[in-house]
Structure formats: structure tokens, C-alpha cells
Amino acid sequence: MNTLSATWDWLTTASNWSGDGGITQRLIEHLYLTGVCLGISCLVALPVALVLGHLGKGGALAVNLSNIGRAVPTFAVLVLLLLSPIGGWGTWPTVIALVLFAVPPLLTNAYVGMRGVDPDVVRAARGMGMTGAQTMLRVEVPLALPLITTGLRIAAVQLVATATIAALAGGGGLGRIITAGFNLASTPQVVAGAVLVAVFALLVEGLFELAQRLAPAWSRGSGAV
Template sequence: MNLFVDAFAWIFSPDRLTGSLPLPEALAQHLAYTFVSVLIAAIIAIPAGWAIGHTGRGREFAVALSGAARAIPTLGLVVLLYLVFGVVYKTEAAVVAFVILAIPSILAGAYAGFEAIDRSVVAAARAVGMTEWQILWKVEVPLGLPLLIGGLRSATLQVVATVTIATFIGLGGLGFYIIQGIALRQTDQILGASILIVVLALVLDGVFALLQRFVVPRGVTARRAAAAPAARPAVAAS
């Protein structure tokens, strides 16, 4: 218990606002690396995932690519790109590594969102004369958004955790305190920084969970609400 007391005392100490890397600056760096990496990954993966989901082509390649990317050792990828890019471009090397790690989840969420749509809905849209572009933006994108947000949620959590190890190549972020604490044998610092990273991940996860519920089309929500009361008597009767 004393470990946690010491950890929270370290977090809220006035000393965290000073020094070579103040805590607010480290938090800002951690968030910046996360958001920039996920944004770049989304720009790459979302159009590709939508194209796969809409046309039905390339799914096997996307699944294989996602599986291969998820199997890459995170620390090994960061260090490898750091060696390839060089010391001068260590920030770019880290961001590229984070983008590579974020793409599989976003890509999977993008095309899975389209695949989960009832094909009769798409067929009905074509039957009323909608163009392929209208079907994409007025039918498939709105209905596929919840799974896409789920992919973004998963990618963000993975990148938040991975940014922690960027300190190994001389970058900042909250991982700086963990590496420094290990070197100095400061348990309160290590635990305090770890708690901050966990809290940050939980906050981001909560934001995406709310967003995932918010983007569900109202028609789908109303249909689920109407179906729920009808299902209850059947369960009670059984």
C-alpha cells in the first residue's frame, strides 16, 4: 500500500512541474505521438478498408497484411527503424513504427464495418437508383462507423502503450520517467508513471467507447429498442 501512496505523492509533487521534462510536457508529448500516428494511419487505412469492404476485393491480402503487422515485435520495429533512419530522424522513425502498428486495427475496422452491413440494405439502395458513390457515403459509411470507431479505439490503445517504449531511442513521453526510474531505482517514479499511462489509456478508451455508441445511426438504435421488448416475452415464456 505504501508503494501506491508514494507513487501518488510523486505524481502530485510540485517537482513534477520542473526539471528536464516537466510532467505536463511529457503528457503532451505522449498524446501528440499517439494522435499524429493514429491520424496518419487512419488516412492510409480507412480509404483502403472502405475500398475493400465496398468492392469485396483484396480482403485476403488485407487479412494477411494485418496478421503479419500484428506479429511484428513492437520494440524491435522501433529500434530497427531508428537504426535505418538515423539519430537525426529518430522522431520520424518512431512515428513510422507507430503508424505501422496502428494500421491493421483501423484497416480491419474499416472493411469489417462494411462487411457487417446486411446485403439486402445495399441491394435496396441500388434498387431505388442510388449510385455507387451515394451507396458508399449514405449507406455503407454511416452503418459501418461503429466498427470503424472500434478499430480506431484498438489502434489508439495500442499506440498509447507503444509510445512508452519510445524513450529507448531518446524520445520523451511518460515512458521517460519509467526508464529514468529504473536507472535510478526509484520505485515511486516507475509506479507513478505507469499509473499515469494506465489512466491515460482508460480515458481514451472511454472517449472512444462513448463515440462508438454515439455514431450508431438513429434508425438502427430505434430498431434495436423496438426489438428488445418483443424478445423479453419470448424469453419469459420459455
């Protein structure tokens, strides 16, 4: 039996989907980890990007610093965190490593979107008596939404694909299927785990694309990466 056939058999075996350590459990763990990391990343990156984009100060430095993070492998960050004093804090080393990985696209796209708003529109809003906060929230953020959404999509897909490293730190998620396959010298299980991660990432990408297509015309657009 070749690898593809064996992989298909593994994926279609009902016992592999249920029970402790089954695909369903690992998928839920993967989704939860991705959601938590994405939420924390948004709380960290978006307020900074929106405020700096509104003020037009310090944003270039923040974006450049965040882009440096793209050059640092997430696995290397995770290893350093595991060797640090916080290495015993449960899943926090994994969460921190993934958050650092997701911040750059969120910060960059949100900042670029805010700075790309037509200055005449901003001046008109201020001329109508809007405060700085009102101008940012009611005018600039809605107009920057296409790029903000693009950053969110990129970060979500990257997190789904990279959250497999949680298994290396003893965490859950689909990565556990891959590491278990290596431990059992089961190539079909390793390939099946990789396929599941890829399909999950494509589904997340597709959901964001669908959401953008169904959204009002003004909220659609393409962005920087």
C-alpha cells in the first residue's frame, strides 16, 4: 500500500476521529489555541497601530521593529522561552511565541491603512467639529478596515499553520498528530496530520474571503503584507 492510500485509510478510520487524542479533540485544541493567540495579538497590535496611524508619529519605527520579528523563526523563540524562567508556565511560552509571530501583519496593515486615509476626509471631519477620537473611530478606522481585515486574515492563517509547534512544548493541537506519527514511525499519520493542518488553514482563508465578499462594498479591498 502506498503512502497516499495509507494516509487516506488513516483519515477515514472512525477510531482516529474520536476519543482522547482523536482528530476531533486535537482540532478543537488547535482552534482554541489559534483563537486565543489571535485575540491577544489583536489586543496588542491594533490599539498601537490605530493610535500611531491616527497621530502619524512613531509608526514607521513600530512597523520596522515588528517586521524584524518576521525574520526570527517562531520555533527559535519558543525554544528560548522554554529555556527561560517562564518555561514552566504551562502553555504560555507557546502563546507568547505565536503572539509575537502574529503581531507584525496586524500592526503593519492597520498602520498602513490608517495612514492611507485621504487627508481631505480627515480635515473635513475635523472641520465638522469631530474630536480626535471621533475622527479616528468614525472616519479613519472604517476607511482603513480593508487593510485591517487583510492583516487579520494573514495573521489567522499563519497562526493555524504555525500552532503545530505547540506539540513540541507538550501542548495540544493538530501538531500532536504529527509528533505522535514520528514517535510511532508512522508516515501515513505524519502526512495525515500535515494534510489536516493544510486543510484547516485553507478553510480559515476561505472563510475570510467569503466574509469579505459578503461584506458591504466599502469594506472590501486588498492590503499590504
